[in-house]
Amino acid sequence: MRTLLLVLAATAVATLVPIHAQRAGDPAAGAVAWLDHLKTCTPYTYRYPNPIVPSVTDENIITGRKDGTCQVTYVIPGPDNSVCQLTAPTIALMTSADQYQQARTGRFGGSSSDALSQRMTQECTLVKKP
Numbered sequence: 118m119r120t121l122l123l124v125l126a127a128t129a130v131a132t133l134v135p136i137h138a139q140r141a142g143d144p145a146a147g148a149v150a151w152l153d154h155l156k157t158c159t160p161y162t163y164r165y166p167n168p169i170v171p172s173v174t175d176e177n178i179i180t181g182r183k184d185g186t187c188q189v190t191y192v193i194p195g196p197d198n199s200v201c202q203l204t205a206p207t208i209a210l211m212t213s214a215d216q217y218q219q220a221r222t223g224r225f226g227g228s229s230s231d232a233l234s235q236r237m238t239q240e241c242t243l244v245k246k247p
Contacts, residue, residue: 148220154179155203156212158187167194186240201241210236 147163154161160181167173176192186202193199203211210216210233219226228234 149217151177152212152217152220155187155189155208158182158203158208170194191241196245197243198246199241200244201237203240204236207233207236207240 147165151161151163154163158179158181161179163177164174167175173194175194176190178190178192180188180190182188183202186204187208189201189203191199191201
């Protein structure tokens with residue numbers, strides 16, 4: 118179950134249209150902006166409808182660098198948040214040219230056995246919400 122949640126969170130990073138981008142009429146803008154901020158580990162909050170419960174808003178929050186990693190929290194439905202300390206190789210996978218292309222076109226792929234999912238499983242933990 119932990120892997121599934123992390124895969125959903127990782128997939129949401131580049132697949133869902135944030136609320137502000139929907140209103141602006143550019144569905145790719147939020148996904149691309151998220152990738153831009155993640156690439157530089159610049160603080161940023163990305164909000165988007167949950168893929169399973171669209172009336173719920175999920176958040177991906179980049180808080181910045183700490184101890185050589187990029188600190189990211191995925192706020193998702195349920196009792197836990199996914200808290201990640203992303204390394205440079207993981208960020209490189211998440212911000213690859215292919216990920217940008219997927220964000221721009223809205224055509225996404227991935228697998229729980231791919232390199233990105235494996236890295237996210239290692240670098241993220243589920244933490245009870247306050």
